[in-house]
Amino acid sequence: MSKNAFLSIAAAALMASAAFFPATADAAAPKCSTAQLIVPWGAGGDTDIVFRTFVDSINKSGVKPELQVVNIGGQGGNRGAAEARKAAPDGCTLLAIHESVITSFLTGRIDYTPDAFEPISLVTYTPSIIGAYAKAPFKSMEELIAAAKKEPKSITAGVTLGSTSHFIFLLIEDATGTEFRYVSYEGTRERNTALLAGNVLLGETNILTAKQYLSEGSLQALAIATDERDAALPEVPTLKEQKIPVTYGLARGVVAPKGTPAETIKFWEEVFAKAAKDPGLVKAITGASSSVMYKNAADYGAFLKASFAEHERLAIKIGMYKKP
Template sequence: MSFRKTSLTLACTLAAGLVLGGAAAAQDFPDGPVEMIVPWGPGGGSDTLMRIVANHGEEYLGASIPVINLPGVSGTQGLEEARERDADGYTMAQIHEGLLVSHYTGVTDVHPDDFEPVASFTLSPQYVVVNADTPWETFDEFVEYAKENPGEVTFGVTMAGVPHLHAAMIEDATGAEFSYVGYEGTGERIQALVGGHIDAAIGDIASSLEFVKNDDLRFLATGATERIEATPDVPTLQELGHDLELTINRGLFVPKGTPEERIEVLEESLSKLGDDEEFVEQVNAAGAEVVIRNREDYAEYMDDLDQTVSNLAEHIKQ
């Protein structure tokens, strides 16, 4: 046998071994619990929704998914821990748009690029909501007033958080100018809105819908890409001519360097949740929608948002 034939034979044997080895690794994975780090405390939106993902995802993954709450520093402390975990597929971390805000406002050096996306699962559409005693019946009326009276509209947000980002995106797209009032969480600012202490806020179904039904508040527009079943009469910002998506997408990432075949197992298994009727019902009951974005689509979404947050960073710094 010639040297060339021997080399080719050896190369083919090694390649076949690598392929079989990768397939075997995928078949054997996971053979133990896959931890899910949620960088927020128990009881919040991220914790509630990710526990629904974990509880139903175990059936499809064939392994337990214990939820580990590691809150602190605007949801970044747990992600610092996740970034340092072994890249073996046995650690997943929940990330949403807030990480980009924290990164570009100097709260943390952690960035989504420190991880590899698995998929995103839930979408919480955000709303522009006003006190029902205000004169604005439509989003256009609201924007027109905010443009003609710069700084007079008091807008409740979480400073240097996702609601602040969303309000800044509205300003950037419409030319409106708000005066921001900071609140720690959604519940706190919606209570302030109901009490008439502020004019407007970024809210969601879970925090605001009952107040809207009781005529205490009014939804002017939603940042979802399509009208929401629970609020069929509320137009989307895109319908109104603004290229904006104001949503909170909660997804899972794994540390950089995790073997490709293991990420594929996680993605394929957990993406089956989209067809699980009980899962969909529980997510809807928690005030969110089920929108499964695969790895590629989720990465593209985060890349596009990364540019937006980077551009608006100076505007939303505290």
């Protein structure tokens, strides 16, 4: 399905559920007519679609101020994050983030961590899938791990070094005592192209991509990094089922500049909590190969700290990062 077609379906679903929300009390609402949610990646990508779906749902609910997506791409998400970081802490500027704010710090591309922002809420989670070239000489994680142990660094994995596509394989190496040989690509499209062509044997992918290429027979899905199998791909076993205790994925959330008042954080927290319960939104997000996973500000803050600690541990282990 094209992104335009998906967006049309999402818009229709959200219009049908526009009356879902009661109005949120505006006592702690920011004092601006329109607030902006900076999405630090280009328009039309998966992350942009997810946050535009939330914003459409929120605005149709009648909440004031209205929320507007502002795309500030560049530098792997870091340019937009820098703009949000220096914005006034008045609740009129929010930032969409995922693990890149952690991995960019650990790879030296930025000098701040998620602690530079105030958490508002986690909104979605997209699990990682271990994809393999269709003609790869292994058909399961058990066979893959056996081959990797027999000949360390003989199996190639297409990644973007220092990104989540890299860290999922670092976690598998850490859990199984294996070593892969990494081939770095600029982004998702380049990684997928290399994997489908057999230029590499392994690569991280998502549910939507996996479903498309599995049906064509041009990709294997060896595992999904979740606690339980996903209903969208029930035939794909989890890593845990295959005795690899790893769960991993892209956790998208919303933060605000440091110093934003607690009552304003609470306002936006409640707005996103209500959006996460909108049936039209849930359906639209599921269609975008993700799932709604809401956490409030306190729980999301704890989630970010735990995620940072795990990424930091792996980055130190491979020499990517040295703790001051």
